[in-house]
Amino acid sequence: MKSLEEIGRVIDSRIKELAAKVTEGSAKEKIQADSQSLHIIETEEKRLYEKLGQIVYEQEKQNPFYEEHIKKISEKRQEAIALKKQLMKNKCSNCGLAVKPGAKFCIHCGARFIIEGDEKNEESE
Structure with a gap:
């Protein structure tokens, strides 16, 4: 037991x-x-x-x-x-990726930027 x-x-x-x-x-x-x-x-x-x-x-x-x-x-x-x-x-308004100052296009999505004072860019719009 x-x-x-x-x-x-x-x-x-x-x-x-x-x-x-x-x-x-x-x-x-x-x-x-x-x-x-x-x-x-x-x-x-x-x-x-x-x-x-x-x-x-x-x-x-x-x-x-x-x-x-x-x-x-x-x-x-x-x-x-x-x-x-x-x-x-300094950012793409389309995709938000950081871009270099003065860039005309986003290297990620290809969006075109309007740069202040650049008449050629503004006229082509």
Whole structure:
């Protein structure tokens, strides 16, 4: 009978080991799932704050109390527009590939560029 008791202890021990592994694996999966959920929630929260900020900005942009902040926002917007224009000069408007300044055609898709100040190019259009 000692053999049966010993077998029983071994089986109990193995069951406990397996249960611990399953619990450990489940805990890791739960942590990963919770982490992903947290990221989604924080991203949504940030989006909602941004939306609220846009609403308040539109409603209050004429309020003198916010004049300094509105001026800074406008300056940053103008900087972004200027930078975007600069970046677009160096990219094909058709495929987005970077091109050399002064190029007349895109080497990737063959799109033709209109170059400012190049009357020959503009006349042939």
